Amino acid sequence: MPVRYLKKKENKMKYDLIIIGAGPAGVSSALYATSRGLKTLVLEQDENAGGTLKKVSNITHFTGFMTGETGSVFSKTLDEQLKQCGAKVLQKKVTAASLKGEDKEIICNEEKFLSKAVIIAAGTSQNTPDFEILEELKNKHLHNDARKYYKDYENVIVIGGSDGAAKEALFLSQNNKHVDLIIREEKLGAVPEFSQPILNSNNINIHTNSVISKVSGRKNIEEIKIKNTLTSEEEILNFNNCGIFYYIGSKPNTEVFKEVELNKGYITVDEKMKTNINGVYAVGDIRVKEVRQISTAVSDGALAAIDASKYINAKK
Secondary structure, three states, rough: OOOOOOOOOOOOOEEEEEEEOHHHHHHHHHHHHOOOOOOOOEEOOOOOOOHHHHHOOOOOOOOOOOOOOOOHHHHHHHHHHHHHHHOEEEEOOEEEEOOOOOOEEEEOOOEEEEEEEEEEOEEEOOOEEEEEEEEHHHHHEEEEOHHHHHOOOEEEEEOOOOHHHHHHHHHHHOOOOOOEEOOOOOOOOHHEEEHHHHHOOOOOEOOEEEEEEEEEOOOOOOEEEEEOOOOOOOEEEEEEEEEEEEEEOEEOOOOOOOOOOOHHHHHHHHOEEEEEOOOOEEEEEHHHHOOHHHHHHHHHHHHHHHHHHHHHHHOO
């Protein structure tokens, strides 16, 4: 059974450390923080840990975790680690934060939580595609969770050319009759592990230099217009049973963290994950970094928690 995070109100509870987010970076932070005896609170707005990874079809390139395990299994593993490490976990959405004082204040609607240090591990939110589509069709047939398409559709449109999009296109091609992969770039940019099987596939069709301009239909998607970004020519695809999956980049969830220094929306940190504010750290996909992978997120979390422990103990 999945861990059900507590939802009860606790006004002005004081902790050594508050971790915002329970993706790989946040969970890693919690493991290292509790091992050092810190009274730790993890705030996660979703029901389970894992962040965006709980939606992926399978986990790849994470040392010690077998390729092929689903994102949902990975999520349950993180939940269990949080449960065993002793951190308190609450299902709360952070709506505001006051970070510059000696006591850091994290607000979740009408509730306030206090701590000596904060680790921001709030991750990113996926961008949504912009094209003409009825709201009913959008709600029913447009998703960024590949698991929703398992044997649901004969045909699936995949938007995006990244490693993540390519990996999900391969997964969908194994369970659906046909996949059309729509990418803006001139060629598929995914690593060979994913791009080569796609190029060799007999049921994945790649549309390069292309975007979707319009999706039509009543209860189901019946027609999709694809526009070539170089020639402006349009191609029309007709379907009886089709879904659209998207994986087109993301934006950092930094809206409520107004005091930290940002660079193009991402939080700036040093090698110890420190922000410009004493006692405040940022880890995982939300921070400025070149590589956003599970392995780098876990490393971020460890570094931040270890330094946060030193910072907190120095103030006792």
